[in-house]
Amino acid sequence: MSNPGTNHSINVLGSAPGEPLKKGNLLSGFGNMREATLILIIAAIFIAMSFASPYFLTWANMKAMMLSFATEGIVVVGMTVLIIVGGIDLSVGAVMCLAMVIAGKLFLMGINPWLASLISIGSCSFMGYLTGLTVTRIGLHTFIATLALMGISRGLSMIITQGTPLSLFTLPPEFKFIGQGSVYGVPFVIIVFFVVIIISDYLLRNASAFRKVFYTGSNEKAAEYSGINTNRVKLGAIILCSTLAGFAGIIYMSKFGAATPNFGVGLELNIIAAAVIGGASLKGGEGSVLGAILGIALLSIVSSSMILLNVSVYWQDLIKGLILLSAVSIDQILHNKRSSR
Amino acid sequence: MKKLLMGAALSVATIFGSVQSASAADNNPLPFTCKPGETFYMNVMVSGVEYWFPVYEMFKQAAQQMGCKTVYTGTPEYDVNKQLATFEQILAKKPAGILLHPMNPDPFIEPINRAAKMGIPVVTFAADSPNSDRVSFITSDNGREGAYAADTIAKDMGGKGDYAVLENPGQDNHDRRVKAFVKRMEDKWPDMKLVARAASNTDAIKAYNSVMSMAQANPNLGAVFMPEATSALGAAQASKELGGKIRVFNADVNAKILDMIKEGEVFGSVNPNQGMQGYMGFMLLYMASRRDLIDPMNDYARSGFNPMSVPFVDNGFSIVSQLNADDFYWDKYLQRRGTKGIDE
Numbered sequence: 001m002s003n004p005g006t007n008h009s010i011n012v013l014g015s016a017p018g019e020p021l022k023k024g025n026l027l028s029g030f031g032n033m034r035e036a037t038l039i040l041i042i043a044a045i046f047i048a049m050s051f052a053s054p055y056f057l058t059w060a061n062m063k064a065m066m067l068s069f070a071t072e073g074i075v076v077v078g079m080t081v082l083i084i085v086g087g088i089d090l091s092v093g094a095v096m097c098l099a100m101v102i103a104g105k106l107f108l109m110g111i112n113p114w115l116a117s118l119i120s121i122g123s124c125s126f127m128g129y130l131t132g133l134t135v136t137r138i139g140l141h142t143f144i145a146t147l148a149l150m151g152i153s154r155g156l157s158m159i160i161t162q163g164t165p166l167s168l169f170t171l172p173p174e175f176k177f178i179g180q181g182s183v184y185g186v187p188f189v190i191i192v193f194f195v196v197i198i199i200s201d202y203l204l205r206n207a208s209a210f211r212k213v214f215y216t217g218s219n220e221k222a223a224e225y226s227g228i229n230t231n232r233v234k235l236g237a238i239i240l241c242s243t244l245a246g247f248a249g250i251i252y253m254s255k256f257g258a259a260t261p262n263f264g265v266g267l268e269l270n271i272i273a274a275a276v277i278g279g280a281s282l283k284g285g286e287g288s289v290l291g292a293i294l295g296i297a298l299l300s301i302v303s304s305s306m307i308l309l310n311v312s313v314y315w316q317d318l319i320k321g322l323i324l325l326s327a328v329s330i331d332q333i334l335h336n337k338r339s340s341r
Numbered sequence: 342m343k344k345l346l347m348g349a350a351l352s353v354a355t356i357f358g359s360v361q362s363a364s365a366a367d368n369n370p371l372p373f374t375c376k377p378g379e380t381f382y383m384n385v386m387v388s389g390v391e392y393w394f395p396v397y398e399m400f401k402q403a404a405q406q407m408g409c410k411t412v413y414t415g416t417p418e419y420d421v422n423k424q425l426a427t428f429e430q431i432l433a434k435k436p437a438g439i440l441l442h443p444m445n446p447d448p449f450i451e452p453i454n455r456a457a458k459m460g461i462p463v464v465t466f467a468a469d470s471p472n473s474d475r476v477s478f479i480t481s482d483n484g485r486e487g488a489y490a491a492d493t494i495a496k497d498m499g500g501k502g503d504y505a506v507l508e509n510p511g512q513d514n515h516d517r518r519v520k521a522f523v524k525r526m527e528d529k530w531p532d533m534k535l536v537a538r539a540a541s542n543t544d545a546i547k548a549y550n551s552v553m554s555m556a557q558a559n560p561n562l563g564a565v566f567m568p569e570a571t572s573a574l575g576a577a578q579a580s581k582e583l584g585g586k587i588r589v590f591n592a593d594v595n596a597k598i599l600d601m602i603k604e605g606e607v608f609g610s611v612n613p614n615q616g617m618q619g620y621m622g623f624m625l626l627y628m629a630s631r632r633d634l635i636d637p638m639n640d641y642a643r644s645g646f647n648p649m650s651v652p653f654v655d656n657g658f659s660i661v662s663q664l665n666a667d668d669f670y671w672d673k674y675l676q677r678r679g680t681k682g683i684d685e
Contacts, residue, residue: 055557064553072546158417163389164671165574165597169604180582256545256574258597261389263545265419300550306539307554313508313540 034279037331038294045301053308061304063187069300070193071255072271073293075248077200078241080275080292081210085237086217086284087135087142092245093267094153097260099124099249101157104166104259113175117253121246127153128242132235142238149242150268157261165260168253179255189251196244201289213237218285274299277328279335298327372634373627375409379437381626383619386424386444388415391595391671392615393442396466397683398674399619400440407627409437413683421445428452438462438626440619446470446513462629462647466618468514476629476647479622479654481613483514486658487521487568490590490611493660494564495530497588497608502563505537505555507548507572515568518592518611522566536562541572549575556583564588570598570610577606599666610661612669617656625651 049056075092082089099120106116131149134140181188203210215223216233223230253259278295280287302323306316383400385393397413404411414431416423421444429452431439439456441463443449453463453473462476469478494504506523509515526533536559539551548567552575556562565576565587573591580587588608591598601607628634628649641648661669675682 053558058557061554061557064550064557068550068553155417158389163394164391165595167597167600169600180578252546256549256578258574260545260571260574260595260597262387262543262571265544267546303550304554307537307551308558310537310558313510313538316540 034331034335035288035291035294037334038278038291038298038327041327041330042294042298042301045298045305049301049305049308053305056305056308061308063190065297065300065304066190066193067187068304069296070187070189071248071251072267072274073193073296074196074251075241075245075267075271076274076278076292076296077196077289078237078244079271080278080280080287080289081200081204081213082142082237082241083272083275083280083282084217084284084287085213085234086220087234087237088272088282089142089146089238089241089245090268091131091146091149091153092241092271093264094150094157095124095127095242095245096249096252096267097157097263097265098127098153099246100253100259100263101160101166101261103250103253104168105160107168107171108166113171117175117250121243121250124246124249125239125243128239129235131242132238135238136231136235142234146238154261161259161261163261165258168257168259171254171257176254176257179251179253189255192251197289197293204289214285216284270299271296273324277324277331279331299324373407375404375407375437375627378410380410380412380434381438381440381623382412382414382431382434382436383440383622384424384428384431385415385442386421387419388413388417392593394671394682395615395674396619396622398678398680399616400623401619401680401685403620403623403627409623409627411623412436415442419444421448425449425452432456432459432461435459436461438464438630440622440626441465441470441475442467443470444468446472449473457647462626462649464622464625464629466622467613476649477625477651477654479618479625479656480514481618481658482655483517484521486592486611486613487518487523487566488525489658489660490518490566490592490609491522491525491530491533493609494566494588494590495526495533498533498563500530501532503534503536503559503561504564504566505535505539505552505559505562507539507541507551507565507567507576509542509569509572510540512568515592518568519566522568541567541575543569543571545571545575545578547575548572549579552576552579552587553583556587562587564590564608567591569593570595573598573601573607573610577601581606594661594666594669596670596672599661599669602661602666603663605663612659612661614657614659621654621656625649625654 055061075096079089079092102123103116103120106119107113127149131145134145135142177188179189183191212223212228212233215226215228216230220230252263274296275287275292276282277298278288278291278293280292302320306319311319381404383397401411414427416427424444425448428441438461443465446469449470450473453470453475456463457474464477464479465475466479504526506519508519523535526535537555539555541548541551552565563586567573567576570591570593573589574597577589580589590608590610592611594610594612598607598610602610629647632647635648637648
């Protein structure tokens with residue numbers, strides 16, 4: 001396929017897709033990275049918190065913080081890809097819940113939990129596919145299409161569970177290992193999380209199929225004229241988002257040993273916020289997996305810090321909101337300055 | 342069995358006794374029966390939540406025993422506007438009475454007052470709209486629930502140690518449970534130290550993350566209390582991963598929480614007596630729908646208010662532990678009763 005010559009804005013580790021970082025320019029490369037500001041902000045919080053609380057810079061706390069965003073981080077990857085392509089997914093929390101509920105119900109009906117999980121993730125992918133068709137064939141915006149999917153998924157979860165959480169105590173230990181096990185002291189969830197982000201970040205930077213995501217998001221018409229099937233790209237991004245949400249649901253099911261119909265309510269806002277904090281543009285064409293992961297990490301670190309500092313629950317949301325607003329504003333100001341150079 | 346059924350209902354029973362002998366009831370050949378087709382409604386928010394089902398089960402039973410009809414309604418969403426819309430729909434059907442769980446107190450004042458003017462009594466349960474013209478409010482005593490949870494935990498910890506709370510700020514009954522829990526600790530157990538508070542907002546993931554963080558800052562954390570069930574899923578999982586030393590105590594139960602109690606992952610739970618909420622709720626509605634049933638010695642006739650006036654009824658609560666958890670499973674209860682639950 002010919003390389004589209006669109007004037008898109010791409011920020012994956014500060015470089016255009018496929019362009020490796022030159023070793024001699026690492027420092028200037030870091031300075032130009034969209035994620036550099038976020039890394040510095042997180043570093044600043046780390047330094048401040050290490051003075052404020054002796055418990056902050058401990059392996060146990062690092063592990064706890066990583067555990068707090070590892071599974072959501074998997075969902076953030078899918079959301080970031082979809083935002084880059086110019087879409088948004090409001091259904092991730094509900095789809096995640098539906099994945100738990102379908103797999104849990106099938107397991108309680110006597111089906112092997114691995115097979116039940118595969119069927120469940122496949123169902124989420126299929127629902128993503130159907131939603132994607134309403135976007136590419138009918139022309140609905142992803143906002144409204146996924147809003148509908150959110151309602152459908154929540155409704156199905158309610159119907160399947162009849163409002164009662166499914167208790168899955170009898171899940172076999174090898175299945176519980178996904179959410180609860182550790183390898184050499186490192187929780188398996190964190191390993192899965194790193195595998196997903198490394199693969200997805202690599203693909204997004206190097207695979208031509210994933211580069212089409214940027215081209216489609218930055219200028220859909222130009223991408224079409226360049227021979228890219230933009231509908232297929234959008235459809236793929238929506239399916240990927242639903243699939244990863246389903247996958248995260250299975251991890252949570254394994255972790256909590258339950259499938260509750262109200263699981264993940266409001267999760268989508270956190271996920272979208274993380275992607276945007278990480279540099280994804282809601283206009284499309286811009287974003288990175290690394291940035292999004294830093295975004296969800298920042299949200300988690302701020303939440304954890306509030307608890308470690310024993311901040312009153314009535315103040316926590318306000319302080320979190322102010323810190324996040326400051327972080328995003330600083331990042332945006334610096335990004336604008338870099339862009340105007 | 343470590344079960345406590347707290348007081349309540351005695352005052353209502355007394356009222357029932359007096360009702361039987363009320364002279365005004367002579368007009369009705371069969372007191373405590375309904376006219377054909379007379380229908381009472383129960384209205385809630387987040388209608389798919391299991392908590393409401395045992396309430397409706399006894400609401401329905403009381404109605405059936407008196408030849409009345411009932412309907413379970415509400416919005417599946419956590420949205421006061423949506424619940425108000427369903428309430429309006431019920432009013433349009435001119436029901437005999439409404440047992441209502443108002444999501445927020447004040448938005449329901451006008452609709453409840455309008456219902457009262459239409460001659461449709463409203464009884465609130467589990468959450469109240471105190472400034473409205475509802476005829477009665479039935480609930481468990483959130484203060485006693487919190488206090489009893491505090492005593493249970495403190496006794497198990499030998500009266501000394503660190504504890505934390507997860508909260509859902511803004512929901513009245515949850516706030517009252519947490520306040521009562523903390524106050525009881527301060528008043529009766531001075532060596533119990535509150536070391537952390539976090540808002541999990543009925544979210545299992547937030548609860549998990551919060552307890553994980555709390556435990557880092559407070560290595561001797563011995564217990565966490567939360568005023569609802571969903572957070573307990575996350576808190577218990579965190580406690581398990583941290584070695585299982587943190588006692589997780591919550592309010593309300595569901596099948597998963599019961600399993601966790603049986604497995605020892607959740608230390609215990611306080612559970613409102615939902616059945617009494619429903620049964621007494623219906624009885625209060627029935628009496629309020631028949632103004633001539635009661636003839637109390639007061640100024641009701643001169644002032645024009647409903648003579649059936651019981652401002653508050655305590656439906657009591659149970660402490661659920663490993664010893665009695667089996668008795669609180671909704672599916673087993675439904676199977677035993679052989680009914681269709683909320684679908685009839």
